[in-house]
Amino acid sequence: MPTIIGHHNITKGAKHWLTSPKRKELFGPLGVTNIRTFVDPQNPTRVAVLMDVPDINAFTTAMQSKAAADAMAFDGVVPESLVILGES
Numbered sequence: 069m070p071t072i073i074g075h076h077n078i079t080k081g082a083k084h085w086l087t088s089p090k091r092k093e094l095f096g097p098l099g100v101t102n103i104r105t106f107v108d109p110q111n112p113t114r115v116a117v118l119m120d121v122p123d124i125n126a127f128t129t130a131m132q133s134k135a136a137a138d139a140m141a142f143d144g145v146v147p148e149s150l151v152i153l154g155e156s
Contacts, residue, residue, distance in 0.1 A: 069101075070124060071155040075116035080144025082112040090139035091117065098126050124154070 078085045086105055095103065099122045108114035121127045130136055131152075140147055 069120045069122050071102075071118065071120050072124075072127075072152055073116055073118045074150060074152045075114065076151065077113050077146040077149040078115055078144045079113070079146060082107045082115065085115055085143050085145075088143045090142050094130065094135060094139045095119065095127075098123065098130055100127070 086107070091103055091105075100119050101122075102118075102120045104118045106116040106118070137147070140150075
């Protein structure tokens with residue numbers, strides 16, 4: 069199962085982002101596991117999420133959906149700052 073890292077900026081604060089249920093709501097049905105969150109201690113508007121993704125194609129499709137856009141808006145994610153890195 070590939071591991072990916074997504075990093076991006078947020079606008080609603082680290083506490084809001086960390087406690088949001090939206091990651092599990094969006095990624096749980098895709099079988100994503102081992103979701104871990106990270107906050108830059110020098111700049112708490114920069115965050116990252118690391119997770120194991122069983123189906124990269126399903127993940128990519130989900131990330132292009134309205135549900136993903138809504139989840140990112142709720143979490144305060146700055147969409148244009150999102151970078152996703154895959155384990156190689």
